[in-house]
Amino acid sequence: MIQPAPEPSSFRPSGSLNLSSALAPYNGPWSARLAAHLLRRAGFGGSPADIARLSSRPMNAAVDSLIHFAPTDHLPAAPANLPDPVAQQLMLLQNAGLLPQRQVQPRRQPTLFGMLNPNAMQQQQMAPQPQAQPDAAQADQRKQIMQQVGMARRESIVALQTWWLDRMIASPAPLQEKMTLFWHGHFASALFQKGISPQEMLAQNQLFRSSALGNVHKLTLAVSQDPAMLKYLDNRASVKAHPNENYARELMELFTLGIGNYTEQDIRESARAFTGWMVRGPLQGGGFFYNAAQHDDGAKTFLGRTGNFNGTDIVDIIFQQPAASRWLASKLLNFFVYNDPEPELIDAVASLIKKNNFEIDPVMSTLLRSNVFYSERSYRALVKSPVEYVVGTYQLFGIANVDPQVLGALNRMGQVLFYPPNVKGWDGGSAWLNSQSVLARENFVNALVNSPQMAGAWLSGGYTMDPKATSTKLVTMILQGDASSDAVAKLQDYLGGAGTSALGMLSGENFDERVRSAAYLTMAMPAYQLC
Numbered sequence: 001m002i003q004p005a006p007e008p009s010s011f012r013p014s015g016s017l018n019l020s021s022a023l024a025p026y027n028g029p030w031s032a033r034l035a036a037h038l039l040r041r042a043g044f045g046g047s048p049a050d051i052a053r054l055s056s057r058p059m060n061a062a063v064d065s066l067i068h069f070a071p072t073d074h075l076p077a078a079p080a081n082l083p084d085p086v087a088q089q090l091m092l093l094q095n096a097g098l099l100p101q102r103q104v105q106p107r108r109q110p111t112l113f114g115m116l117n118p119n120a121m122q123q124q125q126m127a128p129q130p131q132a133q134p135d136a137a138q139a140d141q142r143k144q145i146m147q148q149v150g151m152a153r154r155e156s157i158v159a160l161q162t163w164w165l166d167r168m169i170a171s172p173a174p175l176q177e178k179m180t181l182f183w184h185g186h187f188a189s190a191l192f193q194k195g196i197s198p199q200e201m202l203a204q205n206q207l208f209r210s211s212a213l214g215n216v217h218k219l220t221l222a223v224s225q226d227p228a229m230l231k232y233l234d235n236r237a238s239v240k241a242h243p244n245e246n247y248a249r250e251l252m253e254l255f256t257l258g259i260g261n262y263t264e265q266d267i268r269e270s271a272r273a274f275t276g277w278m279v280r281g282p283l284q285g286g287g288f289f290y291n292a293a294q295h296d297d298g299a300k301t302f303l304g305r306t307g308n309f310n311g312t313d314i315v316d317i318i319f320q321q322p323a324a325s326r327w328l329a330s331k332l333l334n335f336f337v338y339n340d341p342e343p344e345l346i347d348a349v350a351s352l353i354k355k356n357n358f359e360i361d362p363v364m365s366t367l368l369r370s371n372v373f374y375s376e377r378s379y380r381a382l383v384k385s386p387v388e389y390v391v392g393t394y395q396l397f398g399i400a401n402v403d404p405q406v407l408g409a410l411n412r413m414g415q416v417l418f419y420p421p422n423v424k425g426w427d428g429g430s431a432w433l434n435s436q437s438v439l440a441r442e443n444f445v446n447a448l449v450n451s452p453q454m455a456g457a458w459l460s461g462g463y464t465m466d467p468k469a470t471s472t473k474l475v476t477m478i479l480q481g482d483a484s485s486d487a488v489a490k491l492q493d494y495l496g497g498a499g500t501s502a503l504g505m506l507s508g509e510n511f512d513e514r515v516r517s518a519a520y521l522t523m524a525m526p527a528y529q530l531c
Contacts (some may be wrong), residue, residue: 020342043066180208184420217316245271334503387410
């Protein structure tokens, strides 16, 4: 039985859906307000100049400029020579002579038990000798090695996270980075967990980027052979004698079908098909490899089909199920349009996905041109994730590079790149907002608008000393006018120093400080939390 969409973490926007026209091309008025909406959803936002440039084009041309990725060769290369902490630790300990040594014992005369149990003889001959307790010098050396490995881990984390954030900010192909973020949350894996190396996590990130608007069937197969995923969900240790069911389960439950569209027996049978899909060790260079000796090549019955299936066959069968297109449709609508989409809208997008054989490019092209996408029900109907909030803020002011301090701010807001909380990814929606995360957002913005990074931002010029004109310009540039008259009046009062002698009138002496603070107050308004 096909189940409904995943349980929403937020509520569906009010109003009703006109299904007959929902996916039809929007042909209403085109404005800076809608261009900003498109940039927030198909990217992370943009500066007033970015919005003006996009709004100067017809809607279809604006969408084309996002769907057809601009070249990104000029962007900084990904971090190179990222150390594998596991391999580094082994090498340093081995070089220092601090690894336990396995010693061969003198060969003994075989006993009857030994002749009947060859493994027991081998265990006797290869048993490790008791190790002497390390002296103080060895203990200190081991401690120094672990500190060195820990520092390398932290440097890798910072390098990967700042590189990706900077890429999101500067990329001329924002939809490519937005889709990379989408797949990162959909096919979730976490750096360092279960031995996942920085290079493996970077390779997975590059896989998502290269497949951003590609074929989901092919991407799912590639993820099934991805070393980070094989480690994260334990398939690298899945052998025919003891199949591990973790990946088989999550592949159907979270990645492709949803609960209710498979049985426990399907999990067991597909786990057998994925046996032998392994990862080479760090000292062997890593990477996926197929171990035929550990693959269960017996007959399997999966989702009503019987055969000598392997992992590729399982993925192929999954994408023949009606639930696969509905599951993906729900995920795309929740991420790009609004939460808890109507079942009939999910069915319509699922039909579009099946029609295009799971190619995402034409599906996203339709969604980003559709009536439902530009409807008032969709407009600012999603809560910005912390990454969307931070990247969009940097883009708003034209700041090209993040301050490493922002990594701590993202952690306090509840989202750390390369560290989804679990295989389900981030819940998103209203879960992004609570008293602590909202305070972290406000503190981030306050620190940024008062930082030296703002020196070249548009915020520092083009204003008059008129509080009303300045407040109107701020609300227009930052929120596209999406603020209540009461909120604008309060902002105007603040700029004018109304009701307090401490602030005084707006003047040349206090102008820069007052405008920066007014920008902060504008970004503290509800609309700025929404995408």
